[in-house]
Amino acid sequence: MNLDLSISELAKKYRSGVVTPEDVLNECLENIEKNNPKLNIFITLRDRQELLAEARNVKFETLLSGIPYVLKDAYVTKDIRTTSASNVLNNYIPDYDATVVKKLRDAGAILIGKTNMDAWGHGGSSENTDFGPVKNPWDVSRVAGGSSGGAAVAVSARMAMFAIGEDTGGSIRNPAGWCGISGLKVTYGRVSRYGAIAYASSLDSVGPMAKNVEDLSLILELIAGQDKLDATSSPTEVPVYSKNLNLDLKNIKIGIPLEPDQAIKDALVKLKELGAEIMEVSLPMLKYAVPTYYLLAPSETSSNLGRYDGIRFGQDRSNFTQESMRRIIIGTYALSAGYYDAYYKKAQQARTKIIEDYNTAFEKCDVIVMPVAPTVATKLGELISDPVKNMLADLYMVTTNIAGIPSLAIPCGFEEGVPVGFQIQGPMFSEELLFKIGHQYQQVTDWHKAKPNI
Amino acid sequence: MSWQTVLGFEIHIELSTNSKMFCGCPANHFNTPPNSQVCPVCLGLPGALPVPNAKAIEWCIKLGLALGCKINLQSKFDRKNYFYPDLPKGYQISQYDQPLCVEGNLLGHKIRRVHMEEDTGKLLHQGSETLIDFNRSGVPLVEVVTEADFNDSNDSDNFLKELQQIIRALGISSCDMEKGSMRLEANISVSPDESFPNYKVEIKNVNSFRFVKKAVDFEVSRQIKLLETGQTPIQETRGFKETTGETFSQRVKEEAHDYRYFPEPDIPPFEFTQAQIEKWRSELPILPSQKRLQLVELGLSENYARIISADPEMYDVFMKNPTKQTADLLINKREARVVSNIPEEKIREVVSKVISANIAIVESIKAGKTQAIGALIGQIKKELGDIDIPLTQKIISEIMKL
Numbered sequence: 001m002n003l004d005l006s007i008s009e010l011a012k013k014y015r016s017g018v019v020t021p022e023d024v025l026n027e028c029l030e031n032i033e034k035n036n037p038k039l040n041i042f043i044t045l046r047d048r049q050e051l052l053a054e055a056r057n058v059k060f061e062t063l064l065s066g067i068p069y070v071l072k073d074a075y076v077t078k079d080i081r082t083t084s085a086s087n088v089l090n091n092y093i094p095d096y097d098a099t100v101v102k103k104l105r106d107a108g109a110i111l112i113g114k115t116n117m118d119a120w121g122h123g124g125s126s127e128n129t130d131f132g133p134v135k136n137p138w139d140v141s142r143v144a145g146g147s148s149g150g151a152a153v154a155v156s157a158r159m160a161m162f163a164i165g166e167d168t169g170g171s172i173r174n175p176a177g178w179c180g181i182s183g184l185k186v187t188y189g190r191v192s193r194y195g196a197i198a199y200a201s202s203l204d205s206v207g208p209m210a211k212n213v214e215d216l217s218l219i220l221e222l223i224a225g226q227d228k229l230d231a232t233s234s235p236t237e238v239p240v241y242s243k244n245l246n247l248d249l250k251n252i253k254i255g256i257p258l259e260p261d262q263a264i265k266d267a268l269v270k271l272k273e274l275g276a277e278i279m280e281v282s283l284p285m286l287k288y289a290v291p292t293y294y295l296l297a298p299s300e301t302s303s304n305l306g307r308y309d310g311i312r313f314g315q316d317r318s319n320f321t322q323e324s325m326r327r328i329i330i331g332t333y334a335l336s337a338g339y340y341d342a343y344y345k346k347a348q349q350a351r352t353k354i355i356e357d358y359n360t361a362f363e364k365c366d367v368i369v370m371p372v373a374p375t376v377a378t379k380l381g382e383l384i385s386d387p388v389k390n391m392l393a394d395l396y397m398v399t400t401n402i403a404g405i406p407s408l409a410i411p412c413g414f415e416e417g418v419p420v421g422f423q424i425q426g427p428m429f430s431e432e433l434l435f436k437i438g439h440q441y442q443q444v445t446d447w448h449k450a451k452p453n454i
Numbered sequence: 455m456s457w458q459t460v461l462g463f464e465i466h467i468e469l470s471t472n473s474k475m476f477c478g479c480p481a482n483h484f485n486t487p488p489n490s491q492v493c494p495v496c497l498g499l500p501g502a503l504p505v506p507n508a509k510a511i512e513w514c515i516k517l518g519l520a521l522g523c524k525i526n527l528q529s530k531f532d533r534k535n536y537f538y539p540d541l542p543k544g545y546q547i548s549q550y551d552q553p554l555c556v557e558g559n560l561l562g563h564k565i566r567r568v569h570m571e572e573d574t575g576k577l578l579h580q581g582s583e584t585l586i587d588f589n590r591s592g593v594p595l596v597e598v599v600t601e602a603d604f605n606d607s608n609d610s611d612n613f614l615k616e617l618q619q620i621i622r623a624l625g626i627s628s629c630d631m632e633k634g635s636m637r638l639e640a641n642i643s644v645s646p647d648e649s650f651p652n653y654k655v656e657i658k659n660v661n662s663f664r665f666v667k668k669a670v671d672f673e674v675s676r677q678i679k680l681l682e683t684g685q686t687p688i689q690e691t692r693g694f695k696e697t698t699g700e701t702f703s704q705r706v707k708e709e710a711h712d713y714r715y716f717p718e719p720d721i722p723p724f725e726f727t728q729a730q731i732e733k734w735r736s737e738l739p740i741l742p743s744q745k746r747l748q749l750v751e752l753g754l755s756e757n758y759a760r761i762i763s764a765d766p767e768m769y770d771v772f773m774k775n776p777t778k779q780t781a782d783l784l785i786n787k788r789e790a791r792v793v794s795n796i797p798e799e800k801i802r803e804v805v806s807k808v809i810s811a812n813i814a815i816v817e818s819i820k821a822g823k824t825q826a827i828g829a830l831i832g833q834i835k836k837e838l839g840d841i842d843i844p845l846t847q848k849i850i851s852e853i854m855k856l
Contacts, residue, residue: 306544
């Protein structure tokens, strides 16, 4: 199956003429037809004839030319319905394209459709959606993770070559981990947020999801960079990540802040064999990460969602789900006069401390390795019915969003028959290093090649 | 009992930058077709992000410098959250605890702060429907907040006119009250002694200096009357009716708004260097007060200096040949702004004729309806064409022995 190839392998086949974008698109559409009813990935699928016409007209200008991908429905797409998985926007057709969409179109990638997610990014299981929960392709009685659940499953179940997710507190890494794919939460400012429907603006990040690290590196070098439409995008130069994946891990120090479980232990053994030095580091603020996140993110979301009043577009406010209303109300409360100092301001102070924690840790080590999630993919209904458990699922992921640093999530084994992954976190703009380490790991392991039998 | 007026102002000025505060749409919205100058950013569409207009920030700081403010080298934008249909994002991007400029002074009055924000859209009520025009949404708006240290409406009138002149000298806004590029809110209360009153009346939507003066005068006497009968004026927002010269209640504030201010996460905080600020300071034009001082030093009277400094054209002409003769010529010319070649005798002749032919009008003028002089002048103009109006008025007064 061509969809098992890496992007660079497929691009080579395109150029030699043995495979065409139309062939690959047809493979995607077949898999979608077969499995989407079971997995509930797509909110909006583009018209087949339109897609095939686009595939026939591909000019091979970049490595992504003719490569089919899916987009989390959190990005606005001109003339294509964009819902953020909420009934509030169930009829909303944007008038412009997000920067990431424009960049991918310019690169020649083919957008297949818009994927299901937790509405507005509010969740870690892709169950808080008005379009029905997304199912895990490894075990359909389990959730896919979230909030970029549909995007992760589309890649895992071979319905697209890659996906663009959005990560505010783990929303790329959690479903990547639970579905057995690779995902990157970028440094804040690395990729333009213009056109990404905001959940929590100071934490939101736009990133790639794919089968392996090499693919991620290829995608990132095409979507990263400063954007005059996003004042928080960084002028930091974008390396050609994919040309620079080889690295001797001999001089690399990997910090471990937590007692590793079996899958992580195995991964560390591999990294050690590759030459890395493993050492303990401490992140004393880790225990405050979830409370900090669940004050900052709801505060910002309470403001960001204020525009969805149903006056100019979309439906009225009664269409927000329970979980979204909970976050809006918590945020409104945290920002209110008399509570601001105790909640929002305190959380900002904790944010500074968390950044300091990481800075201290990165004086000792180059990167930090942590699990993606504290558990494997939960059963359907388990998280959505328990808001506190739902929040705690984000424990290992939210610190990187709070600190703004990048984190690469890659698969490292199976537990209870479903995939588990680990994160490699690094300092600001260390994506190149994270890719190198992740790529070297994937050169000596096969976890990223496993695919669900569905 | 002597009453102490407590009077302060919040002044909004729309900047005349090319583009809006946070997007590339044109900022000039006067007389444009509704919703013809909008984009995802100023419509608050999902996913759109604000990018601050550097020119607007520079201009706001220059105004602050012209008003003798301290400039905060570290500043930021904040979100002011409230719901109103003309505010498409559900929040206004404004400044809360780190305004660009603080602690200024103008004509002896303290300026608390000068900060940068964005304008809202406009609601147009048509019958039972309300339409929204977003052309004004996101236009750069500077807010100048004074301390409540004005004694009376003469005091504030001078201040506001001076502020307008400074802004026009800077060339950053048309600062036109009728067009809404300068908007005032007066906060008025009255105290029996030096203590601060426990209420505040806000007057909004007054669109000329003359009316501001009238509104302040009316409001002060209204409040004094209430206080004299032992009542406390209620805390409210009042409008001004031009036809009657009276203020009227618009909205009684039940409770203070909670705007849930927090730092705008879409815009990184600013950091200015002192060198940057000094560069901007060096670019300031000669301000009206400096011009006046300069003219007085050149030997003009305070009165002449005030008149000539207020008019850039007159000032330029005077400065080319700064003599008493030039000043006399300019002032005389100004008073006969329409240069008339008609001899005074001819005017006298026509004035006499018109007066004897309009007994009714003459009677009403004598009875105190002085504005009816305009009707006489109209008839004289019909006869003679362009006339020297001040001269003609003088002649009318003489003949009528007013």
